[in-house]
Amino acid sequence: xxxxxxxxxxxxxxxxxxxxxxxxxxxxxxxxxxxxxxxxxxxxxxxxxxxxxxxxxxxxxxxxxxxxxxxxxxxxxxxxxxxxxxxxxxxxxxxxxxxxxxxxxxxxxxxxxxxxxxxxxxxxxxxxxxxxxxxxxxxxxxxxxxxxxxxxxxxxxxxxxxxxxxxxxxxxxxxxxxxxxxxxxxxxxxxxxxxxxxxxxxxxxxxxxxxxxxxxxxxxxxxxxxxxxxxxxxxxxxxxxxxxxxxxxxxxxxxxxxxxxxxxxxxxxxxxxxxxxxxxxxxxxxxxxxxxxxxxxxxxxxxxxxxxxxxxxxxxxxxxxxxxxxxxxxxxxxxxxxxxxxxxxxxxxxxxx
Amino acid sequence: xxxxxxxxxxxxxxxxxxxxxxxxxxxxxxxxxxxxxxxxxxxxxxxxxxxxxxxxxxxxxxxxxxxxxxxxxxxxxxxxxxxxxxxxxxxxxxxxxxxxxxxxxxxxxxxxxxxxxxxxxxxxxxxxxxxxxxxxxxxxxxxxxxxxxxxxxxxxxxxxxxxxxxxxxxxxxxxxxxxxxxxxxxxxxxxxxxxxxxxxxxxxxxxxxxxxxxxxxxxxxxxxxxxxxxxxxxxxxxxxxxxxxxxxxxxxxxxxxxxxxxxxxxxxxxxxxxxxxxxxxxxxxxxxxxxxxxxxxxxxxxxxxxxxxxxxxxxxxxxxxxxxxxxxxxxxxxxxxxxxxxxxxxxxxxxxxxxxxxxxxxxxxxxxxxxxxxxxxxx
Ligand SMILES: Cc1ncc(COP(=O)(O)O)c(C=O)c1O
Numbered sequence: 001x002x003x004x005x006x007x008x009x010x011x012x013x014x015x016x017x018x019x020x021x022x023x024x025x026x027x028x029x030x031x032x033x034x035x036x037x038x039x040x041x042x043x044x045x046x047x048x049x050x051x052x053x054x055x056x057x058x059x060x061x062x063x064x065x066x067x068x069x070x071x072x073x074x075x076x077x078x079x080x081x082x083x084x085x086x087x088x089x090x091x092x093x094x095x096x097x098x099x100x101x102x103x104x105x106x107x108x109x110x111x112x113x114x115x116x117x118x119x120x121x122x123x124x125x126x127x128x129x130x131x132x133x134x135x136x137x138x139x140x141x142x143x144x145x146x147x148x149x150x151x152x153x154x155x156x157x158x159x160x161x162x163x164x165x166x167x168x169x170x171x172x173x174x175x176x177x178x179x180x181x182x183x184x185x186x187x188x189x190x191x192x193x194x195x196x197x198x199x200x201x202x203x204x205x206x207x208x209x210x211x212x213x214x215x216x217x218x219x220x221x222x223x224x225x226x227x228x229x230x231x232x233x234x235x236x237x238x239x240x241x242x243x244x245x246x247x248x249x250x251x252x253x254x255x256x257x258x259x260x261x262x263x264x265x266x267x268x269x270x271x272x273x274x275x276x277x278x279x280x281x282x283x284x285x286x287x288x289x290x291x292x293x294x295x296x297x298x299x300x301x302x303x304x305x306x307x308x309x310x311x312x313x314x315x316x317x318x319x320x321x322x323x324x325x326x327x328x329x330x331x332x333x334x335x336x337x338x339x340x341x342x343x344x345x346x347x348x349x350x351x352x353x
Numbered sequence: 354x355x356x357x358x359x360x361x362x363x364x365x366x367x368x369x370x371x372x373x374x375x376x377x378x379x380x381x382x383x384x385x386x387x388x389x390x391x392x393x394x395x396x397x398x399x400x401x402x403x404x405x406x407x408x409x410x411x412x413x414x415x416x417x418x419x420x421x422x423x424x425x426x427x428x429x430x431x432x433x434x435x436x437x438x439x440x441x442x443x444x445x446x447x448x449x450x451x452x453x454x455x456x457x458x459x460x461x462x463x464x465x466x467x468x469x470x471x472x473x474x475x476x477x478x479x480x481x482x483x484x485x486x487x488x489x490x491x492x493x494x495x496x497x498x499x500x501x502x503x504x505x506x507x508x509x510x511x512x513x514x515x516x517x518x519x520x521x522x523x524x525x526x527x528x529x530x531x532x533x534x535x536x537x538x539x540x541x542x543x544x545x546x547x548x549x550x551x552x553x554x555x556x557x558x559x560x561x562x563x564x565x566x567x568x569x570x571x572x573x574x575x576x577x578x579x580x581x582x583x584x585x586x587x588x589x590x591x592x593x594x595x596x597x598x599x600x601x602x603x604x605x606x607x608x609x610x611x612x613x614x615x616x617x618x619x620x621x622x623x624x625x626x627x628x629x630x631x632x633x634x635x636x637x638x639x640x641x642x643x644x645x646x647x648x649x650x651x652x653x654x655x656x657x658x659x660x661x662x663x664x665x666x667x668x669x670x671x672x673x674x675x676x677x678x679x680x681x682x683x684x685x686x687x688x689x690x691x692x693x694x695x696x697x698x699x700x701x702x703x704x705x706x707x708x709x710x711x712x713x714x715x716x717x718x719x720x721x722x723x724x725x726x727x728x729x730x731x732x
Contacts, residue, residue: 031681068683
């Protein structure tokens with residue numbers, strides 16, 4: 001087959017490309033240029049830097065595959081950045097990785113793969129795709145600490161049929177060992193460089209790009225009483241306890257962030273805890289929905305453990321009832337449903353209650 | 354492989370390789386020295402200088418400055434006169450200049466030199482009137498390229514130079530003839546300019562060598578400082594083999610010009626006719642609308658991005674390009690097409706095919722077939 005591999009310049013996608021080559025496929029490597037510095041060039045710090053693209057290019061050369069940098073700046077700005085800022089201004093906590101995977105990687109790039117005559121798109125995500133005889137399934141990555149299935153929950157049968165996740169069966173240690181065995185220069189490169197400028201230090205991104213998030217404003221309690229002030233909502237996220245600059249007898253947590261009015265709302269731990277949440281924009285990987293009251297495990301944040309819950313249809317979305325109250329359930333984040341190793345699907349948290 | 358990117362660079366001509374060989378081997382001396390090996394090297398570059406001066410119409414061989422390429426010559430051609438003496442001379446450039454000129458102008462602007470950028474018509478040509486209108490007392494250098502590297506469009510340089518001097522007789526006119534040199538007669542007199550930039554690797558010489566050729570008596574502030582080679586106008590030990598190779602290639606190119614024009618012209622006609630037959634909605638950016646270099650064909654296929662087309666062609670063993678690529682190789686919105694008022698969506702579809710001295714007329718057929726196959730596949 002001919003395979004397009006999305007190469008970020010990190011070790012995971014390097015090994016993904018190498019694995020495809022070793023399996024005898026005809027491979028094309030690409031790096032997406034998602035944004036650029038003020039002079040239009042690739043940035044020199046952060047993600048998608050010149051150095052990252054050069055790493056990817058050197059790996060591609062070592063593997064003997066053609067390599068291109070594709071310009072996805074407009075696409076990224078239109079979908080990921082615009083979505084992030086409008087969601088944030090609406091008082092929500094968006095996850096840019098999900099939008100990027102939905103619109104850019106497994107959206108625009110997947111159609112590009114077909115245009116380039118490729119049969120499949122491979123990425124370096126830690127997750128697995130298998131086929132149970134009737135349907136494709138998305139499974140958590142073998143390396144649970146590195147599992148990235150959360151940001152892939154929106155994929156459907158069509159996408160899963162067209163993608164390959166070659167390192168999903170490997171642990172990070174194995175990925176690095178493989179890179180070292182092949183002499184790839186990314187073998188010892190630091191982790192998590194696959195976070196982009198929005199996802200990486202989103203506070204800095206907000207301060208730079210969104211004046212509303214850098215505006216001083218009041219800190220209020222649940223009753224609306226002003227209890228303090230802040231220098232910009234960018235510094236706060238739901239569930240945060242430190243750095244509030246106000247002191248009470250017992251700890252206070254951020255329970256709401258509204259950039260539009262520059263208001264940060266704080267409350268006690270109880271005010272942060274909810275029994276349920278409403279999830280909208282729900283999709284299921286199999287194409288069919290599970291039964292009413294289905295018992296699932298749900299992840300309400302990228303890097304937190306899944307918790308037991310039941311799913312109930314409501315307003316075209318799903319009411320998720322947690323088996324025990326959860327703290328810091330943030331509207332805008334994805335809720336992803338699991339059963340064992342399998343990702344059932346997920347959606348966006350609309351309201352926590 | 355079908356190589357259709359001769360404007361990016363072209364294979365070395367055998368004459369250049371042959372001329373260079375001794376200086377890569379036995380005649381390795383540094384031309385700035387008193388012993389015999391030095392004399393042989395010095396003799397080689399001075400002979401090359403005489404020949405290039407004759408070729409490009411310089412009154413005296415010392416009006417030729419050897420540089421590290423087209424980019425450096427452009428830098429020296431603008432910054433040299435503007436920063437010479439006291440004060441900060443102004444520059445006037447066209448909007449479609451090569452980055453080597455645009456970025457130098459921007460740099461001079463940061464140093465306090467007045468910079469003006471003259472707009473172009475929809476084929477990318479500046480008019481003598483617009484250039485003259487931009488020239489004033491502060492203007493030291495006017496720089497308008499002889500032919501554009503993306504589209505191949507030829508600028509009315511002689512008319513522009515005359516109009517600029519009418520506006521200010523003290524002005525110096527520089528032209529970047531890096532692309533034009535491949536297929537047009539190029540010299541100071543014909544173009545009516547004071548300073549002329551050429552680059553070795555575009556005419557079949559080695560990369561990293563170029564020249565700035567001038568009328569007598571022009572004072573230049575160097576951009577590279579050091580041991581004072583090239584009469585202090587460009588320091589650094591000479592690339593002897595490179596200089597010898599460049600001049601041999603330039604002579605070969607001039608000698609070969611008629612044949613080049615015929616073969617390449619035939620290749621391009623066949624390419625454009627056959628592609629039009631196979632893909633009727635193909636749009637040639639310039640077509641018959643303006644004079645253009647015989648080796649350039651610039652076109653787009655509506656609905657197909659240049660990125661996709663070029664990658665597919667690369668996969669099929671056909672090397673072509675778009676006008677502008679950044680350091681990473683990603684295609685960029687071309688400032689040339691933007692200045693020509695091409696909408697961004699159309700500019701993102703534009704592809705450049707450039708033929709060269711190794712092209713046979715039949716390559717035009719193959720090129721059209723290759724593009725048509727990819728387009729057929731995508732539609
Ligand atoms: C019109 C023009 N000017 C200048 C240059 C730069 O020449 P060099 O590559 O020798 O630095 C080029 C080559 O890309 C060119 O096409």
